Amino acid sequence: MSFAFSFLFPWLFALLVIQWVTVKVKKPPLGWRLTAILAIISGIFILVPVRGLPLARWLIGINANFSLPLVACVFNKAWEHASGSRLLDRQASMASWIFGLSSGLVLYPMALGLGDFDPYVSGWGFSWLFASMAILTVVLLVIKNRFAAVLMACILGYDLNLLESHNLWDYLVDPFFMLFSLAALSTWLTRRMRKTLSG
Amino acid sequence: MGRRTVGIAVLATLLLYAVPLWRWCCSFKQEPAGFYMNRSSPQPDRGLPRMTGEFISRDPGAGTVHVASICEMADGRLVACWYGGTREGARDTAIYIAVHNPGMPGSWNAPRVLVSRDSASRELRRYVKKLGNPLVFADSRDRLWLIYVTIAVGGWSGSSLNLKVSNDGGRTWTRSERLTLSPFLNVSELVRNNPVQMSDGSLAVPIYHEFLGKFPEILWVREESGRFKVRKTRIAGGSSFIQPSIVACDSSRAGAFFRSCSDTKAIGRATTRDAGTTWSEPHHLDLPNPDSAVNAISLSGGRILLAFNDGLRGRENLQLSLSSDRGITWQRVARIEEDEGAEFSYPYMMQDSRRQIHLVYTWNRKYIKHVVFNEGWINLKLQGGSE
Numbered sequence: 001m002s003f004a005f006s007f008l009f010p011w012l013f014a015l016l017v018i019q020w021v022t023v024k025v026k027k028p029p030l031g032w033r034l035t036a037i038l039a040i041i042s043g044i045f046i047l048v049p050v051r052g053l054p055l056a057r058w059l060i061g062i063n064a065n066f067s068l069p070l071v072a073c074v075f076n077k078a079w080e081h082a083s084g085s086r087l088l089d090r091q092a093s094m095a096s097w098i099f100g101l102s103s104g105l106v107l108y109p110m111a112l113g114l115g116d117f118d119p120y121v122s123g124w125g126f127s128w129l130f131a132s133m134a135i136l137t138v139v140l141l142v143i144k145n146r147f148a149a150v151l152m153a154c155i156l157g158y159d160l161n162l163l164e165s166h167n168l169w170d171y172l173v174d175p176f177f178m179l180f181s182l183a184a185l186s187t188w189l190t191r192r193m194r195k196t197l198s199g
Numbered sequence: 200m201g202r203r204t205v206g207i208a209v210l211a212t213l214l215l216y217a218v219p220l221w222r223w224c225c226s227f228k229q230e231p232a233g234f235y236m237n238r239s240s241p242q243p244d245r246g247l248p249r250m251t252g253e254f255i256s257r258d259p260g261a262g263t264v265h266v267a268s269i270c271e272m273a274d275g276r277l278v279a280c281w282y283g284g285t286r287e288g289a290r291d292t293a294i295y296i297a298v299h300n301p302g303m304p305g306s307w308n309a310p311r312v313l314v315s316r317d318s319a320s321r322e323l324r325r326y327v328k329k330l331g332n333p334l335v336f337a338d339s340r341d342r343l344w345l346i347y348v349t350i351a352v353g354g355w356s357g358s359s360l361n362l363k364v365s366n367d368g369g370r371t372w373t374r375s376e377r378l379t380l381s382p383f384l385n386v387s388e389l390v391r392n393n394p395v396q397m398s399d400g401s402l403a404v405p406i407y408h409e410f411l412g413k414f415p416e417i418l419w420v421r422e423e424s425g426r427f428k429v430r431k432t433r434i435a436g437g438s439s440f441i442q443p444s445i446v447a448c449d450s451s452r453a454g455a456f457f458r459s460c461s462d463t464k465a466i467g468r469a470t471t472r473d474a475g476t477t478w479s480e481p482h483h484l485d486l487p488n489p490d491s492a493v494n495a496i497s498l499s500g501g502r503i504l505l506a507f508n509d510g511l512r513g514r515e516n517l518q519l520s521l522s523s524d525r526g527i528t529w530q531r532v533a534r535i536e537e538d539e540g541a542e543f544s545y546p547y548m549m550q551d552s553r554r555q556i557h558l559v560y561t562w563n564r565k566y567i568k569h570v571v572f573n574e575g576w577i578n579l580k581l582q583g584g585s586e
Contacts, residue, residue: 003324053326061326061351063384064377111382113412116436120382124430126223134216141208144200148208155215165379166428168219175383 005162007046009066010056012074014042019081029084065163065170069096070177072150092146094188097181099147104178107169123167130155130168232399233450233474235339246554248579250572254562255279255297255307263287264295265544266332266391267559267567271551272368273341275301279559280313280335280345281567288354290316294333294347296369299569307569314363314375319349322375323361326351331358334390338402343369346378346390346404346418356410357386360418362427378429380418386410388431390418392444392494393549395453395475403475405434405443405455412436413460415443417475434478440467444495446503446526450474454526456495456505457481459488464511466493468526486520486529487511492545495526496556498574505529506546506558517543517560521577533580535570536562 018038022030030038046056053061073096076088088096111120122129133151140148154171157163163170200208256264267281277299284292294314299307313333320327331348338344343365348358360378365371380388387410394404401421408414415434420427434443440457447453451474457467465483486507491514493507503526509518516537520529535558536543546560555573562568 052321053324057325060324064325065379065385107382112387112410113408113414113436113438116433118433118436121430121432123382125226126219130216130219134212137212138209141200141205141212144205148212152208152212152215155212155219159215159218163379164377165385167379167382167430169382170379173382 002162002164006060006064006164007054007056009071009074010046010059011039011043012071012078013059014046015039016074016078016081018042018045019078023081028081030082032082035078035082063174063176065165065174067174067177068154068157068162068171069100069147069150070174070180072096072153073177073180088146088150092150093184095140095145095147096150097184097188100173100177100181101185103169103173104175104181107173108175108178120167120169123169133168133172231474232397232401234403234447234453235396235398236447236450246573246575248573248576250570250576252568252570253306254566255299255559255569256281256283256295256310256567262289263564264567265561265564267545267561268334268336268393268547269549269557269559269569270336270343271549271557272337272343274368275552276368277301277551277557278335278337278343278369279307279567279569280333281559281561282330282333282347287564288329288331288350290329292316292330294330294345296335298369313345313372314347319347319361319375323349323377325377328352328357331355332390334392334394334404336394339396339400341368342366343372344394344402345372348389353386355389358389358409359385360388360390360406362420376427378418380406380429380431381408383410388416388418389441391442391492391545392547393496395445395447397474398450403445405445406431407441407443409441413438413441415440415455415457415469415481417443417445432476434469435481439463440481442492444493445475446495446497448497448501448525452525454495454503455481456484456493456526458490458492459483460490464488464490466505466507470525484526484529489513494546494548496548496550498550498556498577499554501525504532504548504556504577506535506548506560508544509534514542514544515539517546519577519580521581530581532577535560 047054080086137151158168158171262285264283269279280296282294293312295310296313297307297310327349329350333347345363350357361375363372363375379385390406392405394402404418406416406418416431418431439461442458443455445455453471455469466486466488467481469478469481471478491508495505503522505520508514517535519532521532522529544561548558550556558570
């Protein structure tokens with residue numbers, strides 16, 4: 001399952017890139033017919049063999065475990081280009097960025113050697129991480145934040161072994177999602193500050 | 200979302216988390232694993248003192264060989280593994296394997312390539328830039344395991360670990376499987392020293408992390424329904440110790456000896472009393488370490504034998520030392536090699552079923568040397584004698 005699933009992120013990413021190029025010449029929404037054509041083109045593109053490996057697997061050589069929130073963010077953007085509507089609304093996007101940045105800040109420094117505690121260990125089997133994520137998901141559901149659906153997809157993916165990793169952390173966050181969250185939050189903060197200053 | 204939809208979603212969430220919770224609850228029914236002690240009442244070796252040596256890799260060519268490991272299969276054959284190429288980290292580096300048939304003249308057969316960059320890339324279905332440290336060992340079910348390093352980007356800090364298993368004594372091997380052990384692009388995990396068999400059939404493989412921090416870890420490998428489940432725990436944090444060598448003293452106690460990569464150029468040691476779950480704070484021993492690999496094994500009577508470079512600079516000698524108090528104090532036994540300007544490094548020892556001790560190491564980066572001795576020879580050396 002994880003081998004087939006490994007093509008999903010490269011495919012969505014390629015689709016998003018092609019959509020970005022397309023919206024330069026055609027105003028969004030692109031519509032479902034054009035999006036389907038672009039999806040087929042991006043699907044063919046990621047399967048093009050380069051030195052014996054499909055292009056998608058070259059990306060997997062750099063990172064084999066793209067987190068499900070990152071996949072969801074890319075899917076959301078591709079959906080927005082196609083339909084003009086967003087699956088993850090403003091609140092859900094904000095929740096995902098805060099989650100991506102904060103979980104990355106908790107995980108990476110300590111897992112890479114800052115201090116003696118390694119939070120990554122908690123992702124191998126049921127632990128405080130699982131309990132925390134279950135509580136966070138329920139809270140987000142109760143306040144009707146759509147990011148809860150993404151967190152539900154994370155634990156579903158973990159149960160189904162969708163990724164090469166068997167560690168829940170890898171389903172929740174990856175370095176690219178953390179950087180994306182940092183960039184998105186920084187942009188949002190900058191805009192908000194400019195707006196406040198201008199009046 | 201209506202109240203009913205939220206209720207269903209909450210229920211679904213709880214059910215999804217119930218799966219890992221159920222597995223966790225089931226794990227409590229199992230006895231906690233201890234170190235597997237295959238010699239319930241270790242008997243000292245009564246054989247005549249003996250010590251022999253030979254080169255495994257015969258053709259030095261223009262290249263380099265490094266990081267050897269050795270194990271014994273159930274039929275008594277020895278298997279050794281190392282990497283070789285034009286230089287360390289070169290793209291033509293491959294992992295070599297050689298087999299020693301006991302009682303046969305010529306002893307070691309010609310080494311063959313077990314894993315090349317191309318075969319690793321093909322099996323892992325991703326780009327592999329170069330290969331690194333291999334570790335070969337046999338488990339209690341007589342399967343051969345190979346854990347080896349691949350790098351996609353950068354140097355050694357870009358290392359990832361991969362696993363292959365042979366069920367037929369090394370004739371055929373399973374497809375390489377990538378082990379995900381680090382959250383940051385799964386890099387900076389390396390392997391070096393002997394694994395420890397656990398009482399439940401799982402394995403504790405000493406590994407280490409080398410990126411922002413440099414620290415020793417344990418890779419726990421368990422087979423569940425034909426699939427290998429891995430997890431890792433940390434022996435120590437910081438940036439001072441790597442390449443742990445773990446020696447089990449009994450089912451729950453063990454010592455770990457480390458290569459030092461700090462300014463304090465001395466071998467490190469930590470201990471566990473709960474079969475590797477928790478470890479004491481590492482401290483430096485009175486044995487020097489010029490930032491080079493060490494290797495330790497247990498002998499009869501609870502003694503520990505340590506192979507290391509006995510100096511603060513360079514790897515110009517290879518020394519054996521013995522401890523009778525679980526690694527606190529050490530007595531130098533024998534100098535296996537010594538030559539100014541040469542390199543004798545990365546020792547790896549194993550005691551076979553006939554109680555012979557096999558030592559393999561890098562000889563000037565040109566050969567892998569195999570030295571065999573017994574405890575009688577060690578005892579003789581302890582008494583100051585020569586064979």
